[in-house]
Amino acid sequence: MSNTLAVVLGVYLTVILGISIWSALRTKTEEDFIAAGRTIGPFVGGAVLAATQISAGTVVGTVGRHYLTGVSWWFIWLGVWAGWLVSAFFVAPKLRRFGALTVPDYIAARFDSETARALAAILIVVSYTVYLVAQFQASGEIARVVFGMKPLTAMLIIVSSTALYTLLGGVRSSSYIEFLQTLIMVAGLGLAVPVLLSHAGGFSQAVSFLRSLDGRLLGWYYGPKELLAFGAAFSLSIAAAPYEMTRFYSMRDERTVKQAIAVAIGFQFLIGVSVLAIGLLTRVLFPNLPSPDQASSVMAFEVLPPLVGALLIVAMVSAIMSTVNSILLVTGASVAHDLYGRFLRPDASESHLVMVNRIAIVVLAFIPVYFALQEFGDVQAIVVEQAKFIASFFFVPVVIGLNWRGGTASGAVASMVGGFGACLAWELTGQRGFASHGIDAVEVGVVTSLILFLVVSRYTRRVPERNLRIFFPGSESVGEESRPPGPS
Amino acid sequence: MIGVLGLTVAGIAAATQLMTVAVDVTIDSGRAVVDASYRFEGPIDSVRLVLIKLRGQSVRMLSTEWTLRESAGLFEFGVAGAASSLPLHVRYEINGAVDRVPLFVPSIATDPGTSRVEIRVVGAGDFSVKDGFPRFRNDGRGGLVARPDNVPSLILLPPRGSLSINRLADAMVALLVAFGTAIWLARNWRRRAMSTSTSIPTPSPNRTP
Numbered sequence: 001m002s003n004t005l006a007v008v009l010g011v012y013l014t015v016i017l018g019i020s021i022w023s024a025l026r027t028k029t030e031e032d033f034i035a036a037g038r039t040i041g042p043f044v045g046g047a048v049l050a051a052t053q054i055s056a057g058t059v060v061g062t063v064g065r066h067y068l069t070g071v072s073w074w075f076i077w078l079g080v081w082a083g084w085l086v087s088a089f090f091v092a093p094k095l096r097r098f099g100a101l102t103v104p105d106y107i108a109a110r111f112d113s114e115t116a117r118a119l120a121a122i123l124i125v126v127s128y129t130v131y132l133v134a135q136f137q138a139s140g141e142i143a144r145v146v147f148g149m150k151p152l153t154a155m156l157i158i159v160s161s162t163a164l165y166t167l168l169g170g171v172r173s174s175s176y177i178e179f180l181q182t183l184i185m186v187a188g189l190g191l192a193v194p195v196l197l198s199h200a201g202g203f204s205q206a207v208s209f210l211r212s213l214d215g216r217l218l219g220w221y222y223g224p225k226e227l228l229a230f231g232a233a234f235s236l237s238i239a240a241a242p243y244e245m246t247r248f249y250s251m252r253d254e255r256t257v258k259q260a261i262a263v264a265i266g267f268q269f270l271i272g273v274s275v276l277a278i279g280l281l282t283r284v285l286f287p288n289l290p291s292p293d294q295a296s297s298v299m300a301f302e303v304l305p306p307l308v309g310a311l312l313i314v315a316m317v318s319a320i321m322s323t324v325n326s327i328l329l330v331t332g333a334s335v336a337h338d339l340y341g342r343f344l345r346p347d348a349s350e351s352h353l354v355m356v357n358r359i360a361i362v363v364l365a366f367i368p369v370y371f372a373l374q375e376f377g378d379v380q381a382i383v384v385e386q387a388k389f390i391a392s393f394f395f396v397p398v399v400i401g402l403n404w405r406g407g408t409a410s411g412a413v414a415s416m417v418g419g420f421g422a423c424l425a426w427e428l429t430g431q432r433g434f435a436s437h438g439i440d441a442v443e444v445g446v447v448t449s450l451i452l453f454l455v456v457s458r459y460t461r462r463v464p465e466r467n468l469r470i471f472f473p474g475s476e477s478v479g480e481e482s483r484p485p486g487p488s
Numbered sequence: 489m490i491g492v493l494g495l496t497v498a499g500i501a502a503a504t505q506l507m508t509v510a511v512d513v514t515i516d517s518g519r520a521v522v523d524a525s526y527r528f529e530g531p532i533d534s535v536r537l538v539l540i541k542l543r544g545q546s547v548r549m550l551s552t553e554w555t556l557r558e559s560a561g562l563f564e565f566g567v568a569g570a571a572s573s574l575p576l577h578v579r580y581e582i583n584g585a586v587d588r589v590p591l592f593v594p595s596i597a598t599d600p601g602t603s604r605v606e607i608r609v610v611g612a613g614d615f616s617v618k619d620g621f622p623r624f625r626n627d628g629r630g631g632l633v634a635r636p637d638n639v640p641s642l643i644l645l646p647p648r649g650s651l652s653i654n655r656l657a658d659a660m661v662a663l664l665v666a667f668g669t670a671i672w673l674a675r676n677w678r679r680r681a682m683s684t685s686t687s688i689p690t691p692s693p694n695r696t697p
Contacts, residue, residue, distance in 0.1 A: 198653040208561035290597040305654035307661040
């Protein structure tokens with residue numbers, strides 16, 4: 001197994017390096033680096049969206065969650081797809097038409113506010129650093145089980161190799177690499193299921209064992225309150241996720257974006273079903289692992305035949321790399337394009353900004369390693385946490401802001417700060433009583449953000465018509481002094 | 489999230505460890521005898537051991553001190569009482585189809601860094617080692633040995649010559665890689681051919697200036 005794995009990993013890393021060098025030769029401007037020259041088509045685009053969404057949270061965390069809690073966690077996917085549909089119909093087309101390079105670009109243009117831009121950039125960097133912690137922690141788990149390696153060593157290898165391919169070609173290289181990664185994930189996960197099922201002695205035997213082991217595994221381990229909270233965290237954050245939205249910018253046009261989202265949902269369905277089966281079947285074969293996060297690595301390393309196992313380990317590593325890469329592109333762009341390029345050196349040349357972006361990527365890649373070594377929770381828990389924060393400060397200014405003319409700069413700033421603060425405050429206080437009241441931090445964060453957005457927008461200076469025209473081209477012009485209309 | 493998810497995780501991450509597991513399986517014409525020893529370390533209140541129920545088999549306990557409870561999908565027994573170290577020995581017999589042999593899995597987990605799990609099989613001459621689970625190798629004395637990090641619910645030794653799902657899955661991987669590479673090469677070749685034909689325009693007899 002270890003020889004096969006070494007060969008498969010070696011071939012995979014060589015291919016990645018080849019694509020990165022090819023992309024680097026074609027990356028000349030900042031638009032090339034951040035948006036791949038806007039040339040990505042629907043199939044590659046859909047695979048890219050699926051790959052950025054399918055992270056360590058899925059191949060390590062979700063497999064572990066199914067291993068531990070069974071079927072009910074699968075309903076979270078409905079939240080994920082609801083988020084995608086909101087994005088497809090209410091967010092992506094308008095953002096793609098606008099043609100920004102980063103999400104703070106949109107915030108600044110929609111609300112005519114550089115303060116809102118800076119705030120969005122800072123919040124992106126903070127919350128995605130948390131997301132990176134989950135990715136690095138997952139890489140540590142895989143390395144511990146598969147290679148017997150210290151987590152720190154694995155994290156440093158993942159960080160270095162991902163930072164390298166992000167640095168070389170930007171979004172162009174990562175798009176083609178992520179296309180490849182999605183195909184590997186679908187193939188690896190899809191082939192693993194029949195092997196596990198055969199080892200477990202068939203479907204009915206596996207079901208019978210799981211039902212006797214813990215009745216909740218095939219029933220409702222999580223109740224409706226919990227599923228609603230998790231689903232809300234995922235759907236609201238995906239609808240406005242900056243790292244997904246950045247990928248819309250790299251696609252050819254609005255039509256391509258919608259087609260790509262449909263392709264992404266298709267890929268995710270295949271992956272979601274496979275991950276559910278793998279989690280449950282690993283529980284049949286190894287009913288008591290020391291950590292649920294080890295389920296996918298143990299399954300790949302100890303159960304599957306060498307080539308499929310190696311492919312799946314590559315799929316896991318690549319899922320982590322693709323997400324780390326997407327996040328680094330977004331956070332690097334937030335620092336270089338939205339903070340440095342706007343506030344510190346507005347006169348900086350394109351090549352200078354690309355260089356700053358690359359330095360930011362390196363620095364931001366290494367910070368989460370320290371936190372990942374502390375192991376604050378299991379991988380899926382950290383992923384859900386960051387989703388809650390993203391939803392709490394971005395859902396309202398992005399989704400409502402794109403579909404309601406009345407949102408103002410002060411409203412956007414208040415909703416971002418208030419949503420983030422309310423989510424954090426509830427997480428530290430009220431979340432402990434979740435079992436009794438059923439109110440989750442994401443619900444508190446988003447509702448607070450929405451109320452602040454509506455109320456503050458009502459009483460503050462409205463956005464100039466020239467900015468609104470970009471996002472509401474067909475709508476009737478409203479006078480500078482008139483009150484904004486209600487949400488549409 | 490710790491409030492909602494943390495509790496569920498704590499259930500599986502116990503401080504007590506399963507330090508050593510030694511399983512000896514002797515297979516002999518439709519019958520397998522399993523001799524398994526477990527040693528737990530740390531503050532122990534209770535341990536539950538479960539055995540997966542497999543089709544076409546019957547289980548008979550040879551250790552008389554444990555009473556098995558049976559449900560639809562498994563057999564189980566429990567040990568209760570405070571202790572700082574607990575050795576446990578189980579001996580049982582499987583009759584019927586013995587290409588899969590079920591093993592008792594305790595509710596206390598191993599620690600992959602420090603625990604040791606060893607499964608030895610004697611009498612598996614007619615079985616395919618390559619397709620087995622967990623990963624077995626010949627021990628040089630006519631038997632097989634596997635050292636997984638965790639205790640599996642069963643060992644699988646498919647008869648030699650039977651259809652191997654492992655080899656089928658590995659072949660699928662090779663096939664997919666070959667197919668993907670062929671598509672990629674064909675696409676690139678077509679693209680290159682198209683760009684060559686468009687870059688050197690040929691005069692059309694139908695076109696008038």
